[in-house]
Amino acid sequence: MADVRIEDAVQIILRQLGENPEREGLLKTPHRVARALEYLTKGYEEDPKTVINGALFTEDYSEMIVLKDLDFFSMCEHHILPFFGKANVAYIPKHRIVGISKLARLVEVFARRLQVQERMTTQIANILMDELDPLGVGVVLRAEHLCMRMRGVEKQNSIVVTSAMLGSFRTHQETRQEFMTLVNSGQVR
Numbered sequence: 001m002a003d004v005r006i007e008d009a010v011q012i013i014l015r016q017l018g019e020n021p022e023r024e025g026l027l028k029t030p031h032r033v034a035r036a037l038e039y040l041t042k043g044y045e046e047d048p049k050t051v052i053n054g055a056l057f058t059e060d061y062s063e064m065i066v067l068k069d070l071d072f073f074s075m076c077e078h079h080i081l082p083f084f085g086k087a088n089v090a091y092i093p094k095h096r097i098v099g100i101s102k103l104a105r106l107v108e109v110f111a112r113r114l115q116v117q118e119r120m121t122t123q124i125a126n127i128l129m130d131e132l133d134p135l136g137v138g139v140v141l142r143a144e145h146l147c148m149r150m151r152g153v154e155k156q157n158s159i160v161v162t163s164a165m166l167g168s169f170r171t172h173q174e175t176r177q178e179f180m181t182l183v184n185s186g187q188v189r
């Protein structure tokens with residue numbers, strides 16, 4: 001199976017769905033699907049550690065740094081259907097800070113893979129804890145899952161919220177509260 005290309009597999013799927021892959025509208029579909037899937041899973045080729053370590057600074061700053069409401073798009077590994085929403089990432093530095101744009105890249109590296117939201121949340125938190133050695137890290141993801149919405153499972157409009165709190169975000173209730181207040185401010189739903 002190793003040498004079967006995504007294009008060939010998509011042709012098979014189209015046939016199994018009762019479609020005719022030779023009809024005009026579908027002729028280029030296997031190619032398009034392959035390119036789209038490659039793009040949506042390009043996070044596999046990126047090393048999250050390299051993303052962070054390229055932009056570390058020594059800094060005597062010890063207040064909470066928050067990246068709020070970052071859009072992310074991922075795909076659930078159970079159905080290969082999108083889940084997407086907002087990522088909120090915060091940390092309190094001890095001696096190292098990382099460029100904010102790299103935090104966004106980091107979320108993207110983990111999002112562009114087949115994922116489950118829970119794992120993505122802890123992966124982001126763990127790598128920041130390991131590489132920045134901060135006082136604490138908090139990550140909250142809010143997302144809607146098309147595998148639930150489109151298949152009519154659970155309530156329509158339901159949002160899945162996952163969080164990971166490490167270090168002072170776990171041990172200090174005020175820290176966690178400060179972060180959650182920021183995350184929830186301006187939240188419409």
Ligand SMILES: [Zn+2]
Pocket residue numbers: 076077078079080081145147148
């Ligand atoms: Zn799913």
